[in-house]
Amino acid sequence: MSRKSTVNFSNNVDLNQKLAKRRWKSQVGRFFFRMTLIASLLALLMLAYNILNRAFTTVAIEDTVNPTELSEIPLAELEKAELLLILGDYLSSNQLRILIFERILGAPREDWSDLNTQTLSAIIEVGQYPEDWGTMLVSELEPQQILALLGQGLSQELLVSIVEEKVVEERVVQVWTLTETVFNWQGIEAQVATLYPTTRLEFRFWLNTDFLMTAMHSQPELSGLRTAILGSLWLMTITAAFAFPVGVSAALYLEEYAADTPMNRIIQLNIANLAGVPSIIYGILGLIVFVRAMGFLTNGRTILSAGLTLGLLILPIIIISTQEAIRAVPTSLRQASYGMGATRWQMIYTVLFPKALPGILTGTILSLSRAFGETAPLIVVGSITRITADPQGPLSRFTAIPIQIYTWTAQPQDAFRSAAAAAILVLVVTLLVFNSVAIILRNRYS
C-alpha cells in the first residue's frame, strides 16, 4: 500500500503520535520479512547457478584413434562388414565377447563371468549360427565367430556407435564451467594449446537426448540417465499404487469410522510423529521387512522392495493430508447426504470422496515428489549404481535418479560433476512439474 498523503485529519495529538509508532513497527516488520525473502531467494539463485554452471560446459575432446585413420568416408556410411573388420582389428577377443553380453544380451556386469562358462546355445538361440557352434563354451569362441555373432545380432547403427565408443574412443580430457567459458575463453584456448594440442574444443549442454536415452557408463561423457529414469518411474508407480489406496483408506477410517477413543488418539498422534521420522530409518525398516523377511516375495533388493519402502515413507503424509482434505468438506454436505437417508458408505462415496479428491490428490502428488527425490532409503534397501540393463519389472534390480546424482558427485572425474548437474536438472524439472500439477489442482477445485 502506498501512503503518500500525510494530511492529518485528526487533531488528537496523542493518537497521531501513537499512529507514527504503530507505523514504524509495521515498517520494521516489512523490512525484516523482505530481507528473509531476499536471503532465501539468493540461496535458491546460488543453487541454480551452481547447477547450470556445471550443466553447460566447454569440453576438450581427444580421440584415441582418429576416425580418418579407420576409413576415408565417415563411419556412419560404412557397411556392416567393414565395421566388423575395424572391430576385429582394434579389440581383443575378450572385449568382443563382452560386446555380446552387453549389447546383445543386455546382461549386467556381475553376470559376465557366469555367462563365459556357458555353452553358446544356452545364451543365444540356435539358428542364428552354424549348428556345431552351439555346443562350444562361450569362452572358447574364436574372434571370427564372435564377429559373426555381432553382425547377426546388431544393426548397422549400433555397430557404428560401438566403433565410435570402443575404437575411436572420444575422451573428454578436461571440462570448463560456463563461467570460465564466458569470462576466460582466451585462458582456455591457451591452456589447450599448451597441454592438449591434439584435442578439439566443444561447447556441450550435458542434458541432451543422448544423456536421457543411454545407460550408465564408466566414462562420464558416455554416461546417461536412462536406467535411472526408468528405475524412478517404476519406483513411483509402485509407491503410488501402494501408498495411495492404503493411505486414503486409513484416513477415511480415522475420520469417518473410528470413535474418539484414547487408543485412536494415540494412533493419530503416532501417525503425525511417523511423518517426521528420518527417511533412513524407513530404509532400515524396508531392508528388514521387505528385503529380508519378505525376500521370497520381493526377490530381495528389487524395485518392489524399494517402492514399498518409499510407500511406507510417504504413507503418514498421505494419511494426514487426506484427513485434512476430508475435514475441509463442509458439514452441511454430510448432513445433506445423511439427511437424505444415505448410509455412511454412500455418504462417503457420493459426497465426501468426490469433494475431497482434489485435496487428496494434491497431498498425494506432493508426497510423491518427496519420494521421488529420496536417496537414503534407496541406498539402504540396496539400489545398484553400476547397472546398465533397463528394469524389466518390479522384481528387477534398479537405480534411481537421486542415486545416480549421489554416485556421480562422488566420482573423481570432473566430468561426472556435469553429468550429475544434468541429472539434477532432470530431477528439479520433474519436481517442478509435480508441484505445478498440485497447485493447479488446488486452485481449480477449491
Add this chain to the structure above:
Amino acid sequence: MTVLTKEIQQQQASIYREYVMELCNLDVYYGNFHAVRDVNMKIESNKITALIGPSGCGKSTVLRCMNRMNDLVKNSRVEGEVLFQGFDLYDARIDPVQVRQRIGMVFQKPNPFPKSIFDNVAYGLRLLGERNRDVLHHVVEQSLKRAALWDEVKGNLKRSGLSLSGGQQQRLCIARTIAIKPEVILMDEPCSALDPIATLKIEDLMRELKEEYTIVIVTHNMQQAARVSDYTAFMMMGEGLDGEIDESRAGELAEFDRTDIIFNNPSNQRTSDYIKGRFG
C-alpha cells in the same frame, strides 16, 4: 432388519392417523450440557407445526431428534421417546438410515450437492438403488414441479445446483427431499437466508405440500409462523428458582397450542411477551 413392516404400518397408520409423531419426555444432552428438558409434543399429520423461541433454546435440537440427525453430533445423548407412527425412533432396533428416508430434512443454509440439478434431485432415489433413467426423469420432473422450481430450471437440468440463487437452491433442497416421498418434512429456518419474495414462495410451497406431507418448521420469523402454521410450539430457556430466565439452563417447551391461540390468546405470560417482541 426392518421393524416397520407393511402390515404393522397399516395397522399403526389407522391408529396414528391424527398424530404422526409424538415426543414424550424428551431430554437432550450435549456432553454434560443439558440442552433440552422434558419436551412433550404431538405432531398432527398433514398440518404445519412451527417451533419458535429465542436463540439457543433448543429448537434445532428438538427438530434434529425427530429424524435422528442428532446421532451425527458427537457426545449428544437423547432420553425419552420420539414416537413415529407408534414406534420409538430411538429403539435400538430402528435403523437411522430408514428413519431419515421417511422423515426428511431441509436445512437452514441451502446445501445442494456440488452436482447437477438432476443429480441433486435424483440423489435419494439413487441411494435406494434406482437406476432406471425413465423413472428417475419422471420423479425429478415431478419433484421439481412440486417444489415450484421446474419452470425456472427445466431448460438445463445439467446445470450445477450451486449455480442457482439462494432461494432456488432452497427449493432445490426441498425438491430433493420430497423426491423420496418422506412422510414428514422437517425444516430448520428454511427461509432465513432468503429475501421476502423467495420466502413467500417457500411458504406457498409449504401450504401446498401439507396436503401430502406433515411439516415441522423452525422459524425466527413470527409472521411466518403465524402465516403458515396450524400449530405453534413456543420454546424457552428454563426458569431459575427466582423466576429469572437463566441462559445456561435447558430449553423447555413453554406452550404448545393452535397457532391462532398462541398468537392471540396465549396462556403463558412469557409467550405473549416474546410474541409481542418484548424480549428474545
